[in-house]
Amino acid sequence: MRGSDTEVLDDPVSRSLRGHHAHLARRLGGAARYVPDVATFCAVSADPDAGEWADLARLLGPGELADLFSSPAVPPSDWEPVFLLDGRQMIWSGSAGDDLPGTEPGTDLVELGPDSVPEMLDLVARTRPGPFQPRTHELGTYLGVREHGTLVAMAGERLRPPGWTEISAVCTAPEARGRGHAARLVGALAARILARDERPFLHVAEANTAAIALYERLGFSTRTRVTFRGFRTP
Ligand SMILES: CC(C)(COP(=O)(O)OP(=O)(O)OC[C@H]1O[C@@H](n2cnc3c(N)ncnc32)[C@H](O)[C@@H]1OP(=O)(O)O)[C@@H](O)C(=O)NCCC(=O)NCCS
Incomplete structure (x- = not known):
């Protein structure tokens, strides 16, 4: 690999x-x-x-x-x-992608393109997974889950250093949580990344213990602690 x-x-x-x-x-x-x-x-x-x-x-x-x-x-x-x-930065440390959730036949994930941007922005505004902008989806593949036609969960690919793809914008609407949507989305993205001979990684805020637990359960482990910093130019 x-x-x-x-x-x-x-x-x-x-x-x-x-x-x-x-x-x-x-x-x-x-x-x-x-x-x-x-x-x-x-x-x-x-x-x-x-x-x-x-x-x-x-x-x-x-x-x-x-x-x-x-x-x-x-x-x-x-x-x-x-x-x-x-x-923290977490890397996928599982041995194979076969048993990842979201890879079973019949899984109800849909690819999200430019037409879905208003819904994606709305979901991000409600769930605050991290920065997401109108053209962020151009960085990679974004997958979503719809319930009765409404987008209730999504995740996608962001940074692409050589050999790796970052999974990002993982979010589920509050009323649709605890149903395995995030696990299936992250699992499906991880399987795609592994299939092209790259490895998945991601970043998560230290205080986001629910997300960290989810990622660990899916096979991610912490590689390093990081500090995200922003400044205003003079
Ligand atoms: C973190 C987040 C994506 C999880 O989404 P989800 O679709 O509820 O996740 P899943 O259902 O796949 O799994 C979440 C786990 O936490 C539990 N859980 C999470 N939120 C829950 C809720 N509101 N109610 C009940 N259980 C919840 C689930 O039972 C599951 O645990 P288990 O697998 O041990 O049973 C969602 O809480 C969210 O959108 N948070 C805000 C945005 C965010 O922080 N994103 C991560 C950025 S790195």
């Missing part, structure tokens, strides 16, 4: 922007960002100098959010801190 190289997971945004998502990147010098409406994430090199921070500021524009995701890079002092959130 190609995904045995875990080092790329230390810098997943930058590795995705330079690789699989290059067509969704804007770059200036060593700085890079996703195009607006796809993702808020941006990246700098491992040891950025003042010129590289200036390039990132130019890419983002004045007074804009610089979402550094899990990068530990420290911006200049005139970049105002906006958020700081403890989390």
Whole structure:
């Protein structure tokens, strides 16, 4: 399996922007960002100098959010801190994908495309799984569960460092929880990722104990603790 190289997971945004998502990147010098409406994430090199921070500021524009995701890079002092959130990165450590939920014949998962964006945004607003924007679905495959025609759960693929795919935007409407929707969605995505010889990984807030327990039950284990950080450009 190609995904045995875990080092790329230390810098997943930058590795995705330079690789699989290059067509969704804007770059200036060593700085890079996703195009607006796809993702808020941006990246700098491992040891950025003042010129590289200036390039990132130019890419983002004045007074804009610089979402550094899990990068530990420290911006200049005139970049105002906006958020700081403890989390963890988990990697799929199961041995095979055969027994993952969501892979049984007849499972009721549907692929979500551009037509589903208003419903996806509405579900995200109600459940707050993390950042999700009108074009985030362009990062990969998004799957959903409908009950009586209404979207009640979804999950999808986000960052793509070499050999890996991140599972993200896992959410279930409050009235549809506890029915295994999230387990089936994550299981189905993990099976797809494994089938193309990559490994699934994900990020979760440290305080989200329900989600962490779900992911552990599905075969994910913690690789490392991370801190998500956002700043405002001067
Ligand atoms: C975390 C979340 C996606 C789980 O969705 P779900 O569809 O209820 O998950 P599942 O039914 O597949 O499994 C959840 C587990 O927790 C239990 N559970 C979760 N929420 C529950 C609820 N509201 N009521 C009862 N049980 C619940 C289930 O019984 C199950 O445990 P079990 O497998 O040991 O029986 C959902 O609570 C959610 O949308 N949370 C807000 C967004 C979020 O935090 N997303 C994760 C971002 S990393």
